[in-house]
Amino acid sequence: MSFIQNAPEIHDPYESDLHLKKAIKWLLQKDPHKSEIEKDLKRFSKRIMSEVHSWAMEAEGNPPQHIPYSPWGKRIDEIKVSQGWKNLDALSAEEGIIELGYNPLNSTSGRIHQFLKIYLFHPSSAFYTCPLAMTDGAAKLIQVFLKREIGSAEKEQITNAFEHLTSRDPEKFWTSGQWMTEKTGGSDVAISQTRARKMGDHYELYGTKWFTSATTSQMCFTLARIEDDQGDVIDGSRGLSLFYVELRNEDGDLKNIRVRRLKDKLGTKALPTAEIDFDGTPGTLIGKPGEGIKNISHLFNITRIYNACTTVGSFKRLLQLAEDFSEKRVAFGKKLSAQPLHKRMLTEANVAFEKCFALTFFTVDLLQREETAERLGQSNETTSKLLRLFTPLAKLYTAKINMIWTSELLESFGGAGFIEDTGLPRFLRDSQVLTIWEGTTNVLSLDVLRAIQKEQALEVYLEEISKLISGDSHRAEIEKRLEKIKDMANSYGDDLEKWQYHAREFSFELCETAIAAIRPLAF
Numbered sequence: 064m065s066f067i068q069n070a071p072e073i074h075d076p077y078e079s080d081l082h083l084k085k086a087i088k089w090l091l092q093k094d095p096h097k098s099e100i101e102k103d104l105k106r107f108s109k110r111i112m113s114e115v116h117s118w119a120m121e122a123e124g125n126p127p128q129h130i131p132y133s134p135w136g137k138r139i140d141e142i143k144v145s146q147g148w149k150n151l152d153a154l155s156a157e158e159g160i161i162e163l164g165y166n167p168l169n170s171t172s173g174r175i176h177q178f179l180k181i182y183l184f185h186p187s188s189a190f191y192t193c194p195l196a197m198t199d200g201a202a203k204l205i206q207v208f209l210k211r212e213i214g215s216a217e218k219e220q221i222t223n224a225f226e227h228l229t230s231r232d233p234e235k236f237w238t239s240g241q242w243m244t245e246k247t248g249g250s251d252v253a254i255s256q257t258r259a260r261k262m263g264d265h266y267e268l269y270g271t272k273w274f275t276s277a278t279t280s281q282m283c284f285t286l287a288r289i290e291d292d293q294g295d296v297i298d299g300s301r302g303l304s305l306f307y308v309e310l311r312n313e314d315g316d317l318k319n320i321r322v323r324r325l326k327d328k329l330g331t332k333a334l335p336t337a338e339i340d341f342d343g344t345p346g347t348l349i350g351k352p353g354e355g356i357k358n359i360s361h362l363f364n365i366t367r368i369y370n371a372c373t374t375v376g377s378f379k380r381l382l383q384l385a386e387d388f389s390e391k392r393v394a395f396g397k398k399l400s401a402q403p404l405h406k407r408m409l410t411e412a413n414v415a416f417e418k419c420f421a422l423t424f425f426t427v428d429l430l431q432r433e434e435t436a437e438r439l440g441q442s443n444e445t446t447s448k449l450l451r452l453f454t455p456l457a458k459l460y461t462a463k464i465n466m467i468w469t470s471e472l473l474e475s476f477g478g479a480g481f482i483e484d485t486g487l488p489r490f491l492r493d494s495q496v497l498t499i500w501e502g503t504t505n506v507l508s509l510d511v512l513r514a515i516q517k518e519q520a521l522e523v524y525l526e527e528i529s530k531l532i533s534g535d536s537h538r539a540e541i542e543k544r545l546e547k548i549k550d551m552a553n554s555y556g557d558d559l560e561k562w563q564y565h566a567r568e569f570s571f572e573l574c575e576t577a578i579a580a581i582r583p584l585a586f
């Protein structure tokens with residue numbers, strides 16, 4: 064009889080994850096809701112195994128289609144998605160994937176609970192986590208603006224949107240896009256060209272957005288330049304303003320939005336990503352004119368944390384599959400798991416994973432701490448500065464390290480890792496986007512500099528890490544690393560070019576040093 068290799072299998076993501084169980088002790092050590100959260104994660108994990116994963120596979124196998132015209136010639140720009148994708152949308156509402164982060168009753172650990180669920184969900188979500196990331200970012204942005212003085216019409220619209228975005232009712236639940244990227248713009252959002260023309264009490268938007276993820280959403284936040292009475296606009300970042308846009312009218316037709324085409328991407332095949340034209344689309348100005356980038360940063364600072372969290376979710380799933388395979392595959396007379404070099408590779412992959420996980424959930428914990436303090440009316444300035452710094456750090460580090468290990472782990476399946484219908488190559492294709500989305504490694508390294516220069520984030524970083532290692536046996540070693548960071552910073556001095564030239568290695572040094580302090584606490 065011919066030989067048939069046993070395939071690697073997905074295990075229950077909660078039950079099989081010893082890292083997660085240890086990390087829960089770290090993250091929820093004093094939380095009165097710990098056992099409820101564990102129970103919910105356990106139940107959700109079983110649901111992932113029993114139904115969610117198969118919806119994701121269905122969505123992956125049936126990518127979205129753009130239908131520009133109805134059979135009778137009406138321009139409709141329908142984006143047809145699979146039933147699996149629709150089920151993932153309803154599930155996200157039911158499971159409170161967004162609501163958990165905003166329900167004041169969850170004030171001590173709602174964010175941690177939420178991100179642990181995202182971590183479990185992501186590898187079986189067909190990247191439904193992408194619209195969820197932007198939805199959460201939009202809810203956060205609205206929450207920030209509802210605390211400010213804004214006009215009653217804006218307030219009414221965004222209050223209504225917030226209720227939809229944070230709903231647990233699938234019928235009411237909305238997702239949001241974050242449509243920033245233009246042909247000219249890319250990472251350099253400040254050279255975007257979309258214009259906003261004042262028409263009575265609202266604006267009309269004109270321009271092309273070159274990548275719009277989650278084009279099936281009900282709303283988006285976007286950026287445009289407001290024309291003055293002569294039709295002139297202010298160039299550069301100070302000319303961009305933030306707009307809230309509801310995409311469809313009551314009949315479900317797009318409001319003067321044309322879908323040019325869906326993008327033909329390397330990965331994230333189930334996720335609708337499109338080029339769109341605004342052609343007189345009504346938009347509501349949010350915040351002050353000219354503060355668009357600063358205002359939308361409330362949104363993208365959340366999606367960057369999602370990027371890190373989904374990256375560790377993906378890393379874990381591939382690692383679990385590789386470990387399972389190493390128990391099933393026999394070569395050179397022994398299981399792979401018994402081969403010293405293979406064992407070493409898996410051990411090193413586990414260490415790399417732990418480092419990514421620790422950095423990510425330290426950042427999630429900062430978000431939790433910042434929001435809890437805010438709810439209780441306590442001072443949270445230090446936490447906010449730390450969060451401002453750790454958000455780009457966690458995003459850039461996890462995406463890059465995961466990319467390296469995804470390639471290595473695929474290699475551990477031999478030729479099977481290169482064969483599409485094993486489902487394995489998808490990990491490599493999908494991981495690549497995580498280094499690009501929400502700012503490339505270089506752009507985020509420069510954002511680390513922005514946090515250091517504008518928020519004095521390096522000082523609070525040095526203090527925080529010193530505090531964390533006070534009882535650590537590796538204290539001397541980490542103190543040496545902190546000295547190295549100070550030396551690096553001193554050697555760049557006031558030379559901006561030098562800071563920029565070294566921004567990546569400096570960011571990675573900040574990550575590695577922080578991880579050396581955090582990892583022993585987490586595991």
Ligand code: MFK
Pocket residue numbers: 190192193196197241243244249250251252253276300356357358360361363364366367369370373499500501502503506510513517
């Ligand atoms: C499953 C995983 C989920 C992931 C979701 C995936 C969704 C995919 C959708 C996308 O990929 S959308 C596209 C993502 N694109 C980006 O993330 C853009 C990348 N480029 C940058 O981040 C640039 O650094 C940036 C556009 C912000 C540079 O803008 P500027 O205007 O050239 O920089 P400037 O002048 O330094 O900043 C303008 C203001 O914003 C300043 O404030 P002030 O007005 O008070 O001086 C900055 O301090 C502020 N700012 C910039 N970045 C900030 C920020 N504030 C807080 N946090 C930040 N990160």
